[in-house]
Amino acid sequence: MTYCVGLKMDSGLIFMSDTRTNAGLDNISTFSKMRTWSTPGERAIVLLSAGNLATTQAVAGLIDERIRTPRAGRPSLMETSSMFQTAQLVGSIVKEVIHDTAPVGQSADAFGATFIMGGQIRGEGPRLFYIYPEGNFIESSPDTPFFQIGEHKYGKPILVRAYEPDMSEEDAIKLLLVSFDSTLKSNLSVGLPLDMQVYRADSLALVPGRRFERNDPYYTAISEGWGSALKAAFHSLPSLES
């Protein structure tokens, strides 16, 4: 499995993904599930993927192919004029890849993949989308400011509880690490290292991404600190008077 989160706050967007892929429990590999494209001053786009690895790699590959080989009447990811158009473009590629792979008359479920795509194109604000295997998509809103794909249940309660739209970039990083740590502690199919990408609103450029490796001191501090902080929080609650 996989766990990826894209979160929108007032100050921009933040993306995090694990890197574990598995075909059976004894065939585990590390693949990044995060891809970025940008033209500084003009656009910055981040794509997270979950699902069939051949499908997600084919989607990224086709996006790159079309950037390399532009064709009239078909804008590439670097030419779309809005994030909505970009989501349409990625959605149509997803649909095409899955349709081409699934044997005729058979279900395409095994080749399915879902995506989180976010970023900004000059002329509009930062936007965040969730793209389905069918190629259609939804956009985040103040009511639903984050999307999760993959093994999303373990890490959801803390996102629901601690998210604030005006949280700082540092707090958002902390929040995502706690959410990932809860998932890692509960599910073997999600694994370190973690990839992170911050997008600051209206910067139209990507700051360098960061990878949290197995012994990353900050990740370790969060993971251990969260264990103790959670226990302290738990013990601060009142007991039932019987």
Add this chain to the structure above:
Amino acid sequence: MTYCVGLKMDSGLIFMSDTRTNAGLDNISTFSKMRTWSTPGERAIVLLSAGNLATTQAVAGLIDERIRTPRAGRPSLMETSSMFQTAQLVGSIVKEVIHDTAPVGQSADAFGATFIMGGQIRGEGPRLFYIYPEGNFIESSPDTPFFQIGEHKYGKPILVRAYEPDMSEEDAIKLLLVSFDSTLKSNLSVGLPLDMQVYRADSLALVPGRRFERNDPYYTAISEGWGSALKAAFHSLPSLES
């Protein structure tokens, strides 16, 4: 869906279950998923169920039928001489019910149900079992001191982090309520009221069960307190120095 937990600590066992059943989002009902049997001084048994409601009711119904109509060579739930035998008995009834219901040659998945069964019979200590739809079962151990059935992912991280074998009964109640609250906040298919049953080791009797209704003051205190305590815990963590 459903969410039920059975947890074993040094001082005994504790069971909690939600009461929501749904056939589609617009057909929601309240059914208790907890059943108890006891002969004070001799045995006390608690059964939690998740899955097809007709199956779980049929299992409980057959258990009761066999207690009412004893037959030689087939001990009822009130006559088994160990918890292992009791798990075998319940497992065989589960298997029988699912087998009788599923159309010939078709998968029995739709009629599936899983159970948590625990308690104590005089002559041995308290024991806790997880019974599969196939009728086989596993027993808890110091390494795996709790079982969850139904919508188990949201509420697992706090169980993993805060469980201690020597925790008090009050702390165990608190822990289960926090785990249920995390699940209720994230998943509509799990709903109040919650049923709780405590079994104190070697008491061989059940203390009165407790139901937490929608406006239960203690549940409300835990739910609201946990929100604030979690935020405080979160803010106590260090920020990433960039």
